[in-house]
Amino acid sequence: MSATHDVQSAGRWGWLTSNLRSRKHSGRQLLHSPRFVEGLGELAARLKQPLPAVQAQARRAAETLSTVINPAFSALSDKVFSPLFTRAWTIDADHAALARLKQINAAVPLVFLPNHRSYADPFVMAQVCRDAGMPRNHVLGGDNLGFFPFGTITRRTGGVMIRRSFQNDPVYKFVVREYLHHLTAQGNNLEWYMEGGRSRTGKLRPPKYGLLRYLVDAFDGEHDLLLVPVSITYDQLHEIGMMAAEEGGAAKGKEGLGWMREYVRRQRQWIGRVHVRFGEPLSLRQALAPAGAADDAGAGRWTVEKIAFSVFQRINQATPVTAPALTALALLGVRDRALTLAEVCAVVHPLLDYAAQRGLPSAGLEFLRREAGVGRVLADLGRSGVVRVYALGKEPVYSIHPGRHAVAAFYRNSAVHWFINRALLELAMQSVLDEPSADPRPEAWNQAFALRDLLKFDFFFSNRATFRQEVTAEARLLDAHFADHIATPAARMMALEQAPFLVAHRVLPAFVEAYFVVADRLAAQPVDLPVNRAQLIEQCSRIGRQYLLQKRVRQPEALSRELFGNALELAQNRRLLEPGDQLAERRSAFVSEIARAMQALATIDEIDHRRSTT
Template identity: 45%
Template sequence: MSPTASSIPVIAVTPGGTTSTERKLIEEWVAGSDEGRGITTVLDAESGLAEELAKYGEALVVPVRVAWLPMVQRDESTSRWAELALMATPRRPASWIQRRLAARDPERQRVLTGTPALLSQLRSRHRRSAGSQAEDPADFARFVRRAATVTLDRAERSFIGDRYKVPHHVAEEIISRAEFRNQLVGIAEDIGISEKEALERASGALDELVAVQSRAAMDAFLTLMEPLHSRTWNVIADESGLDRLRELNKKYALVFLPSHRSYVDSLVLGDVLSRNDFPRNHVMGGANLRIWPLADLARRAGLVFIRRSFGDDAIYKAVVEEYFGYLLSKRFNLEWYFEGGRSRTGKLRPPRFGLLAYVAQAVTRGRVKDVYLVPASITYDRLYEVTAMAAEQEGAKKQAEGLKWLASYARSQRSTSGGNAIVRFGEPISLADRLPASDAPEDEQRIALQKVAFEVAVGINNSTPITANALLTLTLLGVRDQAQTIEQIKQVVAPILDYIERRGLPTTGLDRLRDTLGLQTVLAQLARADVVTAYDGGEETVYTIERGQHLVAAFYRNNAIHWFVTQAILELSILHVSETMPADEPLSALEIIELAWAEANRIRDQLKFEFFFPARRVFVDELRDEMDLLDPEWEGRTPTAESVLGVLTETRVLVAHRVLRSFLDAQLVVSERLALRGNDPLDRKADPDSFTEFIDECEKVGRQMLLQGRLHGPESLSRELFVSALDLMANLGLLVEDPDQGAAAERAARAMSEEAAADDSAGSDPADEGGTDSTHHDLASRREASAAYARDLVRRVRTIEAMDATIRAEVTGVTD
């Protein structure tokens, strides 16, 4: 580094913590290298830097430090324990090791320089960011140290890779930012506390929140946690999508939003990203995972323990917002599980918007130009913890997380053969392209955020493959516990496999199901996991769902159930049209299509708290595609009740009872119990105990209905499904009396009609039963109408089930 012609002094700054060995290596580098020649002095950022900088009116500041290289080159076959033992990951050795390495292995060290900057430029940048603190020499020295650290980290990653990108001095930089301090002053005035107290509370929140990552801690944590997943699953990642993400990450921060089915999701995803040289994500986790004594190590490895509820703590909310803005502005990637918890049913849960709102604020308020959201699907062949989650759906108490729980979980994972864990990434979503301006009305911003969350959920579903286990449990759960031979299962599975191929759906391992030996292998694996039972005491082996394991089987089925929902809805709609066509008044083909599409949209609304549906226009397009698969000649057929019903009876396989029965059964239980309450309110917020008692009631009465044959199977008796059904009832205004319910229902019906017209769909939903029926103004009548519609849907599912049994009997030769 040579001085300029004007002889501006050149000073080197080490970011602090420099050992005597490193100081000697830097001085030798200054004296003996072309790059270091011209540097007049070397300053330590933690030793009198403020006073030293004050001596210069102008100078060229060159960040410098020593980087230590690994003893061995890391490759994919190197275990994490071997990495730690052999120092195969970059880190700073202890002082005594540095002395030995410098003497015996000088190739292990390299003196790095960051991007130099003029002292005047640094002072200008400091004034812009520090505000009232800009005149403080000590604050300026801290700013220079942070700037040096950032540019040196960037230089180091150019040869060790992005895997070890970590932030430094986070809390210090956040608390010194002028805009944030001004925000705290405003909050202090609003809540009646002093500025000093606001700063102290913000500093305390930062200490609680900020993950202070270190390379050694990251490697140690991942090594310690590796046994929880590495021996259980063979992880298969779609690495083709990672190349584009890597390019985007050079300009923008990424926010990974994976599906959440297991405690080890973040470990599996983190391992995939680490092996592909992505920096460690900052993973947002609930405070319930703050397990002693691992919590501190986890924080240093990038886990952010965030409160599940912020309440009215304005300072904590401001700290979280600022922390997110800081991380995103520095292009640190984030990760969290926006369902709010593990899925107990196997399908995606409704998203939570809280943390996503903080990311949106960073974009709309100009902290970052853009952020890309990355939908990610993590699908497991088998999961040990599904059994415990199924028990929770039947009312069992969830075991609290702790050291004892972790030890038990680790033992179970070592003894579990989980098959494959498949990681796939959806299309990245630009947040800037989908958000309104920062001054847009609050409702507009809220709706935009909901649409973004919906798009993420669709991206997760679209990247989720259909597994062999999902397809087999879908098949076996649809035959009312009737045991099936291998050949019978093959005959039922074959048309579904053909359907999947025609649609070009993502799959993994389905080829095995066309082969007898492959099918036997998958069934044997499910039998070892106690999901399927096999009886081989007769002429040939038969298979059925293990007694008491229906919720577990439903979990695996539901992993891929979203791919079949549109066809299931279409089947119920066609049946409805064939049953309601007037005998004395012929309808045109267009009128029949309009009736089918209208009923399909109504069922879509009935299931909107269970599945993620596209806009109505897109949904109708999907219905047309499904209809083409069911009957390519449907548009040219004579529109009679017989020909309409023939679309169903002439197909090779029906799916409505396999796909929708458990959800509609749960809605039936809830709607009937609600109807029996008459006009009595059920207010979750005002009376949470009554709400819980109602769920208990649904569970008990649902079990009676199952024994009486009114419900299809035990998978319908899920507390999570009952809660989703109550969310639907709340959306329909059926939980509490609303004086304006009649007018509200009319407005909702009119809005749906206008939306349908705008989408060129078949028209608005009929209002003769339930839903937004404006003819039933009192609560009791509307509840009974809703129950009537639920009963009709379940009746139709039973009819479809009978049709499918007839088709199956024709194929397999076995009747129910």
């Protein structure tokens, strides 16, 4: 072996050991800080454990959590590693918002809280921040990605790898909390994904509060932190097919070197843009100010849940409507019929007008006003196997490819929140079609609020007063003189039949049908025993498949473990999972309520079908 090789090897090992020492130094800084030492002593006393034993646990935890941002590893990640994960897309970021954030960041640390759609998300965020001249974020994530070389590089480029579960480890909790304080006190920016995992449905999952709770607990108010909601929206995703299979019951593959090799291989084909938008930042100091504080207008200290809810609402408000989302929306909810290009355009074009009327954020949709533009999106979705085209007849017709409904729904659901209030308005109108009263609004409002309550674990609705204002605005968009034109049942039917578009049957059936499967199986459970959630979800997956074959439910994307889980949260909220008074009757009423919603959607579907075929 040559002397040159020995020197090169020594240099490489010296580089690695130097970085290891840097990480250990970072951990020691935390362990020796006065705040940490004092808090750890109090924790040991509270746990009634010897201080040296608790210190040893804390040291081990700090060593696994500690991270550094090493220029050499950062360059390796940016030039080699990151492109392997992001080359499938062109990044479209809001540069004006980034410039404002960069200016704010000169005085205040930022906590970026993006939605989570892909393993590529952190790499996209890193490139966006780097291109804007902002410092690299410290990204908090699960240690399931700690395998070599992913973990090795991540821990030396600001990645903080946290155990997936540590509910029963108070020392680890303490170290996580204090490390968050340590990082932000030094002026570092943070980033993590509050959904706790990639969305399987394309819309926001309910937030996980753990890390936010630790951040709030560690916040001392001395320096403010700004929470920055971030929307990441992909035109298409290579990995969505695997996620859809997992939702249908397939086992999730374990992350490792083989997984990474396959993931990177899939990214070789370019499939569009990834749109990065930023919601209105939220001051943590203001959110946590006590009631009556001058900068909080007496609103009172926010709970962690309220902060998370507000962040997610702001993510939704920043999320753009994309061309694939509108195109998928047009092809879903049409009874599995194939549509001509003109028929797809007949759905998409009124939605473009609606988006313009409301001033919705969008990702360059004007090209969809031309048939060729819609055709281009259909062709893109066809190449990725989502859309099937039959071109041997009089003209090409398009439909969702068999087995790919969940993928199409994923793209639609990225924008579904923009159409929910309109869908609830349509269902509220449907509920009073036969109402003899000249003023059906009280009953229609009852129905709208009941549907809002039914879907509150899947969508981030505004409070009741704001929701009422939003639905009223939707009614005025439908008809400027809405209240004057709904005095009779015939007038109400005409309002629906002459609406520029109807969407309830295109955006809600999968959610309602998933709830029906859960309610149906819940009604069959013994009333004297608590429900085993995992077993019930397995049962819903199996029997839901039967119901789909029998056409008792019609949306393949309804067979989603994520949706089943949200339905169970609703059932828990209504005290339907534990033994209680009149439980069988209340479960039966739950089934009936959802069945009525399904029937209402079928009515809207029938009205729209008549409109499109006459």
